[in-house]
Amino acid sequence: MDPTLIDWLNLSLRWMHLIAGISWIGASFYFVWLDSHLEPPDHSVAAKSMVEGELWMVHSGGFYQVERRKIGPGEMPEKLHWFKWEATFTWITGFLLLSLAYYMTRGVYLVDPSVASITPAQATITGLLTLAVCWLVYDFIFQSRFAASGKLATWLSLALLIALDYGLCHVFSGRGAYIHFGASLATIMVLNVWVRILPAQKQMIDATKEGRQPDFSLAANAKRRSMHNSYMTLPVLFMMISNHYPITYGSHLNWIVLILLVILGASVRHCMIAPAKEALWTLVPALATVLALFVLTRPQAPPSNVYEPSSGSVTALQAQTIMQRRCLRCHSSSPSDETFQAAPQGVMFDTPELIESYADRIKVMAVDSKTMPLANKTGMTDEERSMLGKWLDTVVAAEE
Numbered sequence: 001m002d003p004t005l006i007d008w009l010n011l012s013l014r015w016m017h018l019i020a021g022i023s024w025i026g027a028s029f030y031f032v033w034l035d036s037h038l039e040p041p042d043h044s045v046a047a048k049s050m051v052e053g054e055l056w057m058v059h060s061g062g063f064y065q066v067e068r069r070k071i072g073p074g075e076m077p078e079k080l081h082w083f084k085w086e087a088t089f090t091w092i093t094g095f096l097l098l099s100l101a102y103y104m105t106r107g108v109y110l111v112d113p114s115v116a117s118i119t120p121a122q123a124t125i126t127g128l129l130t131l132a133v134c135w136l137v138y139d140f141i142f143q144s145r146f147a148a149s150g151k152l153a154t155w156l157s158l159a160l161l162i163a164l165d166y167g168l169c170h171v172f173s174g175r176g177a178y179i180h181f182g183a184s185l186a187t188i189m190v191l192n193v194w195v196r197i198l199p200a201q202k203q204m205i206d207a208t209k210e211g212r213q214p215d216f217s218l219a220a221n222a223k224r225r226s227m228h229n230s231y232m233t234l235p236v237l238f239m240m241i242s243n244h245y246p247i248t249y250g251s252h253l254n255w256i257v258l259i260l261l262v263i264l265g266a267s268v269r270h271c272m273i274a275p276a277k278e279a280l281w282t283l284v285p286a287l288a289t290v291l292a293l294f295v296l297t298r299p300q301a302p303p304s305n306v307y308e309p310s311s312g313s314v315t316a317l318q319a320q321t322i323m324q325r326r327c328l329r330c331h332s333s334s335p336s337d338e339t340f341q342a343a344p345q346g347v348m349f350d351t352p353e354l355i356e357s358y359a360d361r362i363k364v365m366a367v368d369s370k371t372m373p374l375a376n377k378t379g380m381t382d383e384e385r386s387m388l389g390k391w392l393d394t395v396v397a398a399e400e
């Protein structure tokens with residue numbers, strides 16, 4: 001496909017994905033907020049007998065009064081607003097974007113030969129299967145006998161989540177693993193909406209329409225799935241932007257970093273939902289994970305025995321030669337790579353000045369982590385990384 005067309009497709013999909021995602025998550029945050037701020041109604045007023053909670057708000061030049069209520073047989077309003085297309089559209093655009101960026105780019109973002117030697121086709125099939133299997137297993141657990149004991153089902157699914165994280169980080173490249181972890185949770189979230197939450201709502205509506213008393217217990221399962229969705233939201237949002245942070249997925253313990261980020265997101269979410277005082281204790285694991293993340297993602301001391309030049313220092317020419325050999329295939333004004341026909345993110349290393357201006361980022365991407373060269377397509381060796389690191393240190397020191 002034409003590279004310009006691919007870029008525009010990527011841009012359009014990402015833009016739509018963001019808009020749909022903001023609408024979905026925005027509505028869901030809004031309802032969570034509503035639920036936790038509703039005040040008990042005055043039940044001595046007959047008209048309020050079915051009202052469970054109410055509140056007043058002011059926004060953009062108007063006052064709004066909202067009630068949460070039960071509805072009796074035959075009371076179905078003519079027009080009822082549902083919130084289902086936001087989730088669906090977010091998933092569809094997300095899936096197309098995943099396919100375009102990860103499945104149709106010959107594995108450069110998905111496969112890392114130093115993690116596992118699989119072909120791009122095998123990686124794609126594994127990715128697709130992961131999305132499907134995660135939903136099937138999760139749904140099975142929470143529809144089965146395990147679900148009766150909520151705790152058992154929850155612990156079991158948390159253990160499986162860690163197994164998924166570990167497995168993905170040992171099959172895909174770091175960023176491929178993170179995006180598939182996020183996409184698996186997002187698939188569970190959207191199927192929760194379609195397979196468990198909407199049908200429960202529909203049954204209540206049908207009962208009301210037919211003049212039967214709705215069975216409100218049907219809502220219990222839907223409510224539980226919806227609660228799961230709320231805990232997955234913040235971790236998924238992080239996975240969506242994770243590709244910008246090689247400090248996370250590029251870490252040698254990236255699967256631990258990922259699980260800590262999930263704990264962090266879920267703790268913060270708990271704090272947002274639960275009544276203020278009760279939730280304060282979740283700040284403890286949240287703070288502990290922040291600290292652990294900071295320590296874990298510090299650059300490792302470079303393997304000192306890899307490069308010990310007799311002269312002691314690395315010359316600018318040696319460093320430039322390494323960059324020339326390992327990076328310019330993509331990061332150049334005229335790249336020779338078949339996938340990247342324009343310098344990725346506009347980052348070019350054609351001249352010594354350009355290389356020096358990117359010194360910090362080069363260190364992060366190619367020395368502290370092995371995120372670049374992408375998929376190590378140009379076969380950069382550890383010795384070259386350590387040489388480049390030594391030279392970059394002198395450049396950064398001179399700048400300071």
Ligand code: HEC
Pocket residue numbers: 108243244323326327328329330331337340344345347358361362365366372373374377378380
């Ligand atoms: C096969 C192509 C390819 C090669 C070879 C390659 N890169 Fe990259 N590089 C990319 C792509 C693609 C991106 C954009 C990543 C993204 O979309 O998130 C990128 C982004 C970058 C960035 C900007 C991202 C940031 O967070 O700062 C830096 C810096 C970088 N590469 C450094 C290097 C260095 C140093 C080398 C050589 C050691 C190298 N790259 C080799 C493809 C390549």
